[in-house]
Amino acid sequence: MSTVLEVIAVTGLGEVRRGDDLASLLADAAELHDGDVVVVTQKVVSKSEGRLVPVDHDDADARLGVVLSESVRVLRRRGELVISETRHGFVCANAGVDLSNVDKGWAALLPEDPDRSARRLRDRLEGLTGAHVAVVISDTFGRPWRRGVTDVAIGCAGVAAVVDLRGTPDDRGRTLVATEVCVADEIASAAELVMGKASGIPAAVVRGVDRRWLRSASVNEEVVRPPAEDMFR
Amino acid sequence: MSTVLEVIAVTGLGEVRRGDDLASLLADAAELHDGDVVVVTQKVVSKSEGRLVPVDHDDADARLGVVLSESVRVLRRRGELVISETRHGFVCANAGVDLSNVDKGWAALLPEDPDRSARRLRDRLEGLTGAHVAVVISDTFGRPWRRGVTDVAIGCAGVAAVVDLRGTPDDRGRTLVATEVCVADEIASAAELVMGKASGIPAAVVRGVDRRWLRSASVNEEVVRPPAEDMFR
Numbered sequence: 001m002s003t004v005l006e007v008i009a010v011t012g013l014g015e016v017r018r019g020d021d022l023a024s025l026l027a028d029a030a031e032l033h034d035g036d037v038v039v040v041t042q043k044v045v046s047k048s049e050g051r052l053v054p055v056d057h058d059d060a061d062a063r064l065g066v067v068l069s070e071s072v073r074v075l076r077r078r079g080e081l082v083i084s085e086t087r088h089g090f091v092c093a094n095a096g097v098d099l100s101n102v103d104k105g106w107a108a109l110l111p112e113d114p115d116r117s118a119r120r121l122r123d124r125l126e127g128l129t130g131a132h133v134a135v136v137i138s139d140t141f142g143r144p145w146r147r148g149v150t151d152v153a154i155g156c157a158g159v160a161a162v163v164d165l166r167g168t169p170d171d172r173g174r175t176l177v178a179t180e181v182c183v184a185d186e187i188a189s190a191a192e193l194v195m196g197k198a199s200g201i202p203a204a205v206v207r208g209v210d211r212r213w214l215r216s217a218s219v220n221e222e223v224v225r226p227p228a229e230d231m232f233r
Numbered sequence: 234m235s236t237v238l239e240v241i242a243v244t245g246l247g248e249v250r251r252g253d254d255l256a257s258l259l260a261d262a263a264e265l266h267d268g269d270v271v272v273v274t275q276k277v278v279s280k281s282e283g284r285l286v287p288v289d290h291d292d293a294d295a296r297l298g299v300v301l302s303e304s305v306r307v308l309r310r311r312g313e314l315v316i317s318e319t320r321h322g323f324v325c326a327n328a329g330v331d332l333s334n335v336d337k338g339w340a341a342l343l344p345e346d347p348d349r350s351a352r353r354l355r356d357r358l359e360g361l362t363g364a365h366v367a368v369v370i371s372d373t374f375g376r377p378w379r380r381g382v383t384d385v386a387i388g389c390a391g392v393a394a395v396v397d398l399r400g401t402p403d404d405r406g407r408t409l410v411a412t413e414v415c416v417a418d419e420i421a422s423a424a425e426l427v428m429g430k431a432s433g434i435p436a437a438v439v440r441g442v443d444r445r446w447l448r449s450a451s452v453n454e455e456v457v458r459p460p461a462e463d464m465f466r
């Protein structure tokens with residue numbers, strides 16, 4: 001395992017619009033090396049993919065309508081805040097529908113298949129740069145019991161979502177019962193530390209992750225917990 | 234905001250035992266600079282503070298007894314797994330009681346007051362090194378809806394737990410409604426990426442965090458969500 005990790009903000013990406021070639025913008029803005037994990041926020045991925053719907057920002061019913069149309073199950077509702085499950089299986093506020101940093105009159109939806117979006121970005125980044133890289137698409141989720149939001153992974157390609165250390169002996173030589181670490185979420189969180197909400201930096205490079213984690217991967221298959229397995233749904 | 238963050242594993246700390254001067258071990262093992270955030274796992278803090286109780290590892294009732302004695306409220310129970318609230322207000326598996334990487338016959342409890350533990354560590358590190366540093370005490374928590382554990386902050390000193398960007402305009406100049414980011418949890422997650430469960434590295438230095446975050450802080454006051462405010466308790 002590498003003992004030093006670097007997290008580098010990708011600046012100068014400019015405004016991302018529908019139909020933009022995001023991989024090309026990223027390849028121009030960042031110098032990528034083998035083993036780098038490129039973390040990109042959901043919002044620019046959604047924008048480049050045209051995942052935008054018109055909504056009257058000042059109409060609470062219209063806003064709620066978009067959220068409900070993106071939800072398969074509502075878990076809790078308090079005033080305007082809806083905690084729901086998306087068709088991807090994510091449980092989050094307002095089904096991931098975003099009205100900030102989007103043109104007035106529009107809302108950004110989550111990508112249809114964020115793992116697929118990550119794979120496409122990765123393939124194209126490798127084609128453009130020749131570097132073997134991985135991609136994590138991040139979004140900002142709240143969580144129960146703890147205040148404050150953190151960034152998590154909603155899609156990934158080329159880097160493990162969950163690393164299974166089950167059966168790896170602990171430092172006393174005993175077998176660990178269950179230590180499945182969601183490294184994709186930790187990578188997304190690390191990236192957020194250099195992106196910042198208000199500074200308009202929608203991507204970061206995480207350099208130096210454990211090379212054993214670089215493999216085919218999927219947030220959908222590895223992270224999304226089926227309802228039957230869940231104690232809080 | 235700094236655009237490069239470094240996360241550096243602290244190696245060579247050796248085995249930490251009851252009564253050890255953890256700050257002195259850390260100061261010897263790491264070269265600390267002004268603005269560094271030292272992330273230390275709960276387990277070595279608990280060990281150095283003697284937060285160990287005897288328990289028969291092979292006796293499920295005894296293990297459960299320790300967990301319940303550390304809980305103020307049980308949220309869910311499935312077989313041996315208890316999701317409960319600790320007296321600190323943390324909701325986690327088995328009240329944070331840890332049987333791995335602890336001598337057979339003993340369990341490690343959470344520190345009595347992790348923010349206080351962080352403050353003491355920080356004061357002593359500053360005294361030993363002359364560097365103005367911050368401290369985050371991390372632990373590994375599961376979460377609902379998503380598989381895999383991630384590291385979060387259970388105590389902090391000298392670095393913000395939650396950064397309130399409420400009211401900061403987004404890049405369209407509109408006011409953001411609510412963007413309180415739990416940077417302490419993100420710092421803990423970033424540190425976990427270089428620590429690894431099985432490699433026995435219980436500390437990391439996070440270098441380059443936004444200097445505006447370096448202030449008096451408390452996980453208890455900023456992160457722990459009161460039950461009345463919580464939708465999942």
